[in-house]
Amino acid sequence: ADSQVFLFSNSKCKRYFHNRLKPAKLTWTAMYRKQHKKDIHAEAVK
Template sequence: KRRRIRFIRSDSQVFLFVNSKCKRYFHNKLKPSKLTWTAMYRKQPKKDIAQEAAKKRRRATKKPYSRSIVGATLEVIQKKRSEKPEIRDAAREAALREIKERVKKAKEIRTKAPDANEDLLPVPKTETEKR
């Protein structure tokens, strides 16, 4: 770690100085853009070549990659993606209708079943089944 000179202003803002030279210039209220050796001076007339090169460098973006999932091949997935929303809604409605019909049939069977099952009593287990 480097040792730096810390100055805390009355409004609680902290300033760190690399050396006493920087601290002296700060307290004398000299603008860094007027001092030839500062980074700010070099940036103003665009003398800072190293940073210009760094700006031009671009990060490679990740391209989306699609692959098949356990239950479906890539072709099936692509087909579902390109499917129109109307077709998808119709399929959903048909599936819901079928489920509702099954539930209705199950309720009908349950309402009719108690009358038929009243005669049936549970069969007692034999000695071998108990063990």
């Protein structure tokens, strides 16, 4: 409706976008890693 152009890096991303899948539910996305605290590295190892 607003003539917004979407650019996708590959067909996988395009497919998920058109199927309206949320990035937070896809384990390989940055949003998933941030929400599930996977991007934090262990600083202190005992």
